[in-house]
Amino acid sequence: xxxxxxxxxxxxxxxxxxxxxxxxxxxxxxxxxxxxxxxxxxxxxxxxxxxxxxxxxxxxxxxxxxxxxxxxxxxxxxxxxxxxxxxxxxxxxxxxxxxxxxxxxxxxxxxxxxxxxxxxxxxxxxxxxxxxxxxxxxxxxxxxxxxxxxxxxxxxxxxxxxxxxxxxxxxxxxxxxxxxxxxxxxxxxxxxxxxxxxxxxxxxxxxxxxxxxxxxxxxxxxxxxxxxxxxxxxxxxxxxxxxxxxxxxxxxxxxxxxxxxxxxxxxxxxxxxxxxxxxxxxxxxxxxxxxxxxxxxxxxxxxxxxxxxxxxxxxxxxxxxxxxxxxxxxxxxxxxxxxxxxxxxxxxxxxxxxxxxxxxxxxxxxxxxxxxxxx
Amino acid sequence: xxxxxxxxxxxxxxxxxxxxxxxxxxxxxxxxxxxxxxxxxxxxxxxxxxxxxxxxxxxxxxxxxxxxxxxxxxxxxxxxxxxxxxxxxxxxxxxxxxxxxxxxxxxxxxxxxxxxxxxxxxxxxxxxxxxxxxxxxxxxxxxxxxxxxxxxxxxxxxxxxxxxxxxxxxxxxxxxxxxxxxxxxxxxxxxxxxxxxxxxxxxxxxxxxxxxxxxxxxxxxxxxxxxxxxxxxxxxxxxxxxxxxx
Numbered sequence: 001x002x003x004x005x006x007x008x009x010x011x012x013x014x015x016x017x018x019x020x021x022x023x024x025x026x027x028x029x030x031x032x033x034x035x036x037x038x039x040x041x042x043x044x045x046x047x048x049x050x051x052x053x054x055x056x057x058x059x060x061x062x063x064x065x066x067x068x069x070x071x072x073x074x075x076x077x078x079x080x081x082x083x084x085x086x087x088x089x090x091x092x093x094x095x096x097x098x099x100x101x102x103x104x105x106x107x108x109x110x111x112x113x114x115x116x117x118x119x120x121x122x123x124x125x126x127x128x129x130x131x132x133x134x135x136x137x138x139x140x141x142x143x144x145x146x147x148x149x150x151x152x153x154x155x156x157x158x159x160x161x162x163x164x165x166x167x168x169x170x171x172x173x174x175x176x177x178x179x180x181x182x183x184x185x186x187x188x189x190x191x192x193x194x195x196x197x198x199x200x201x202x203x204x205x206x207x208x209x210x211x212x213x214x215x216x217x218x219x220x221x222x223x224x225x226x227x228x229x230x231x232x233x234x235x236x237x238x239x240x241x242x243x244x245x246x247x248x249x250x251x252x253x254x255x256x257x258x259x260x261x262x263x264x265x266x267x268x269x270x271x272x273x274x275x276x277x278x279x280x281x282x283x284x285x286x287x288x289x290x291x292x293x294x295x296x297x298x299x300x301x302x303x304x305x306x307x308x309x310x311x312x313x314x315x316x317x318x319x320x321x322x323x324x325x326x327x328x329x330x331x332x333x334x335x336x337x338x339x340x341x342x343x344x345x346x347x348x349x350x351x352x353x354x355x356x357x358x359x360x361x362x363x364x365x366x367x368x369x370x371x372x373x374x375x
Numbered sequence: 376x377x378x379x380x381x382x383x384x385x386x387x388x389x390x391x392x393x394x395x396x397x398x399x400x401x402x403x404x405x406x407x408x409x410x411x412x413x414x415x416x417x418x419x420x421x422x423x424x425x426x427x428x429x430x431x432x433x434x435x436x437x438x439x440x441x442x443x444x445x446x447x448x449x450x451x452x453x454x455x456x457x458x459x460x461x462x463x464x465x466x467x468x469x470x471x472x473x474x475x476x477x478x479x480x481x482x483x484x485x486x487x488x489x490x491x492x493x494x495x496x497x498x499x500x501x502x503x504x505x506x507x508x509x510x511x512x513x514x515x516x517x518x519x520x521x522x523x524x525x526x527x528x529x530x531x532x533x534x535x536x537x538x539x540x541x542x543x544x545x546x547x548x549x550x551x552x553x554x555x556x557x558x559x560x561x562x563x564x565x566x567x568x569x570x571x572x573x574x575x576x577x578x579x580x581x582x583x584x585x586x587x588x589x590x591x592x593x594x595x596x597x598x599x600x601x602x603x604x605x606x607x608x609x610x611x612x613x614x615x616x617x618x619x620x621x
Contacts (some may be wrong), residue, residue, distance in 0.1 A: 039466065095393070163485055170476055174462045180429045181480030182450035228467045228512040 006250045016253060022142040022150060023245030023264060026203050029154040031219030031241030032161065033199045035234045036192050038220040039172045044099065045084065045193075047213035048106040050200045052083025054113025054209050057134050058120060067130060069146060073201050076134075080197045083109050088193075110209070137208030137261030139249060150202050157195045161234070168192060169230055207261035218268035219244065225279035244268035300336050301366050304345060307355055308363030317360045320352040381443070382407040382536050382567040383428060388437030390420070390427050397423045401437070401592045405569060407535075409584035410562040412572040412598075416611050419589040421571040422458065425538050428569075429455055441536065450480060454534035458541050459521045464514050470524050471509040474499055477531030492531075499527040504553060519550035526554060536567045543574065555581050578602055 009016050037046055053076035060075025061067065083105050090101040117131055133141065161168065170178045171188045179185045196216070203212050223236035248264030277285050303326070310325070311317045323337070337353065340346045345359030355363065385403040389396055398420040405411060413421045426432040428439050430446045441449040454477070477499070478492040500506045503523040508516065516524065522542060529537055537558075543551050558568055558581070572578065578585060578598060585602050587593035587610040594606045 041463075166479055166482070166487060167484065169468075170479055173466050173468065173473070173476070174457065176426070176429075176431045176457060176461065177455060177476070179431050180450065180453065180455040182447070183479075183484070224467065228469070230467050233467050 003250050003254050006254050010250075016249075018144050018147055019139050019142050019253075019260075020246050020249050022147040023139055023206060023249045023260070024242040025147065025150045025154050025245075026206055027215065027219065027241030027243070027245030027264070027268075028238040029150070029157060029199045029241075030203060030215040031223065031237030031239070032154075032234055033157060033192075033196050034216035034218075034220035034241070035223065035230075035237045036168065036172065037196055037216055038224065039230075040192075042098075043217050044102050044213070045087070046196065046200060046216035048087060048102040048109075049080045049084050049197050050204065050209050050212035051106045051113070052109035053077070053080035053201055053204060054134065055079050055109055055116055056113075057131065057204070058113055058116030061120060061131060062116070069141075069205060070149070072131075072134070073204065076204055077197065077201045079109065080201055081194065084193055084197055088189075113209075133208075134204050135208050135210055136259060137204065137206045137211070139206045139252070139260035139264075141205060146205065153198060153202060157198070160191065160195065164188065164191065165231075172230075207264060211261055211265045214265045214268060215241065215244075218265070218272050222268075222272045222275035225275040225282045228281070240268070240271050244271060296336075299333075300339060303336055304340065304359065304363045305367050307346065307353070308360065308367055311355045311360060311363075318347075318354045318356065320349065320354040323348075323351050323353055326353075380407055381405060382409075382441070383569070384440040384443075385424075385428065386438050386440075388424075388427060388439065389435045390423055390432060391435055396435075396590060398427065398434075399591050401588075403586060403592060403595055405567065405584070405586075405595075407567050408562065408565050410558060410568045410570070410582050411584035411586060412570055412578050412582040413586045413588055414572055414575060414578065414610065415588035415593075419610075421588055422540050424588060425455075425540055425569070425571060429453065429538060451532075452535045454529035454532040454537050456525050456529045456537065456539040456542055458544065459518065459525055460544075461540075464516070464521060466513065468513055469509065470505060470511050470513055470516065470520075471496055471500065473513060473524050474527045474531055477528040480532060495531050495533075496527070499530040500524075502530060502557065503527045519546040522546050522550065522554070526557065530557075534566070537561060537569070539568070539570045541571050541573065543572065575607070 006016070010020055011017065034046070037043060056075035056077065056079025057072045059079070060072045064071050087101045087105045090096055090104070091098050120131060167178070167183055167188055170183070171185060175185055178188070200212050200216065203215055207215055219237040219241035222240050223233045226236055227233050244264050244267040248267040249260055251267070252258040252260040252263040275283070277283055280286050306326070310321055311319065337346070337348060340359070341348050344356055345362055347354050347356055381404050383403070383405040385401050388398055388401040390398040401424065413424065415421050423432060427434050428446065439446055441453060446453065474496040475488050475492055478488050478495060482488060482492070497506065497509065500509055503526050505520060505523050505527060508520060513521065513524065526542065542554055546554070558570070561568055570582070579602060582598055584596070585598050586595040587606050589610050593610045594601045
């Protein structure tokens, strides 16, 4: 199946439609909430949360004996929350830094989870196979009810974000200040963190424990490149996330043996790369171009002010001078002289140049401005 | 003096981050309407004192009263200007937006800022001479401009007490003048200002009240009475001499 075929099938094939909708919604909620994680400098928290949810899945299976996704994900949610707030309390109560606490809890929970998985696999119960799909995810197992749950939760989290937008923004920018204004920062922290945990748990079935954090970070990191407004960033991140979901599903569906989760993550990372290079304000490419242009512009201005100083010593500002005398000044090239002439700032005749009145005025303006800031 | 006349009263305040106390048994009475400097060496607990007053840091012991009541009941009367290095200035927002944050407290939960709040923010921006920068992305502001934005955010709160953590740090002479003029104006409006300050030379010129702090409270009172070599030596540990022109 080719990609164009996929997009045709998207609206006719029920299963494919469900899976695509699921990955799109998942990408959107992750992008939305991921923006908050990234701006709070808690990018790695997502990684710890997803790994911490693994033992929850295994325990839920051991206790209930079913493979029902909803039960397993509730287990994942509980153990993800326990891991998250454990990390936070370690940071608050001990002298360990966040990265250390994250690493500790991540490996502890993931280790425990793997142990339980191997234990389950040795059990004489044919029912157990398939739990390991939560490691790397399996989008094909998404059914309509899963997608409904995802959509409902995305709606709720959108509502919560809108409701507490002002408070959350304040918390992200300046937590201490938020506290002094009388807001309960503890509540806000728990609120946003819980929704991040929820988003991660939602993605476990599709993308899996190992790669889930990328879904949270990549769209947000990409969106940050394109905008300087928080609201636009959140919306863009949601769009990037949804795009990665759908496009990743398309690629994996059109190439038979590619598993969906990793492809979605790779698409998201490509979006990040493109954003890092091509975004107009923060991108690497345009920064280099801007650098280069500014340098050229600056050289031109330098040449002009140098000429200005020479012209100042003469009564007639348009008195011609030999180009030669510019030789002991390093800012000029033949090209820059030509450009100055094009802008009618100087006139070149043979091997002599002269400032035009316009050029003299411009040079005087530049000369006055140097040393003054825009404050 | 009647107890009610104190803007802030600190009793037996002790704060420790770890085993070592950062503040030890501080007693402090700050009268209403003073422009007060908190001075002391690095690690003396100046910022910590401000944060403890504001309830950002929980003390081990002691109490803080703002106009005779706990801080939590007086949040609308106090404005805080943190050190400008305490936030990430690459945050995606504009100067005006940051100043608007000063109105969030009086708005309370959920309610969004409207025209009234925007007007107040613009007025504050004008006061600090930053009106033309209202749409500027905050990462594009110089250090002095960032400091002014923080000051404007506190001005919007229209509080009775202002607590400022090193507002003159890393700003040029022009900005320092502009800031001190605003502080003096606030004082003449009857506000109480508490400022963590580093430049001992300017204490007599800028402030009328001073607190010497070095983990313990050394002295607190009018600059003209207690800003002397004796207290400076007690606070900074070395034989300190500054020319105090009075």
